[in-house]
Amino acid sequence: MGVHVQTTINGDAVEFACGVDESLLDVLRNRVGLTGAKEGCGTGDCGACSVILDGRLVCSCLVLGAEMNGKSVETIEGMADGNVLHPLQQHFIDGAALQCGVCTPGFLMAAQALLRKNPDPTEEEIRFGLAGNLCRCTGYDKIVRAVQAAAKEMRG
């Protein structure tokens, strides 16, 4: 049986119908056409599907699409300001903090949530804050440094 949902994605009103068993990640990727969030595991372990739901960082694979009525979700597609990349995105590129890129949207959303709560995190706080995101390529150091550089720029 399908559910009809009215929600807000990256500030835009969006309507969709989905099955009860479809995750928010399925809905974003297959029904709304936003393929930035990735499915690494589907069980909350890798963070590749991270989005910000009503201000909180969550795994979109652990949210039902049906739950989205009246909610507001931020995805990686809403991070840049038009053609101007967000400082986090720019520093990931400048610092080569990605290789295959599959984990990157999740890391960027998690870093975004972290810096909103804590604009000046220590290296340890960054590592703990991003512990729910797995990367099989970079070895994490460049990611941590990119977040530090972006945080610095954002503090001005």
Added chain:
Amino acid sequence: MRYEVPVTAKEAASLLMKEKGKAFVLAGGTDLLVKMKAGVVAPDLIVDIKAIKGIKEIKKTATGFTIGAAVPCAALDENAALVKAWPGVVEAANLIGSKQVQGRCTMAGNLCNASPAADSVPALIAAGAKVVITSSKGSRKLAVEDVPAGVGRNNLKKGEFITAIELPKRAPKSGDAYLRFIPRTEMDIAVVSCAVNLTIDGKGIITKARVSLGAVAITALLVKEAAKAIIGTKLDDATKAKLADICSAACKPIDDKRGTVEFRTTVAGVLARRAAETAYTRAGGK
């Protein structure tokens, strides 16, 4: 599979009661959705309780704190009064999963899921917390230690669900702490865990205490003898050694790839001693 979003607890309870098939409560979903994906459960009805009035609120009351069943663990450390009164409970809840998981998971769900290794459960038991259970007939309260019935089983009846967790009022000079052992630094499940909650008097003598162990039996344990051993003391070295021995003796753990019986038994004592030291310091003891 059907999905319902009731706006009152009564409506939720009657949906759960009337369902002929398998009905599941959805709060944070961090256990339910994983189990659905793995094919371990196949719900006929999902009752999302998050739209129930007040169920996502933390309230400071005359008798302590009432934490709604759908409050995500990430919201706990944003409540300064709660962190001040119950730092051990908050630190335990903030060890569950990742930041992403904490954005959704709830203590009530952690409790109902009934894993012996659930992080928030020993801390809630040590705190003397109770749950408010609602059904279409009304509500009842149950001590947290009486909720789990075994691995993955709880003592709620059909048509019942938890609407809130109540933490008691804090006496002055009280402190609690939760510690777990994991082989990594983050994102893991407790191999052994321990929570201690205590109150001291003006001279630093412990007047009240509760000690709980996790991951060393089929449910988290309330170890009354351990509490007795530290009450009336200033947590001197001999008392700490006794506390550790009692906690080790209370363990009935399993051997598995994450820890042997011997390891879990020894570490339970070590964690009890350290958690008691932290709780004592937090209570203002020296």
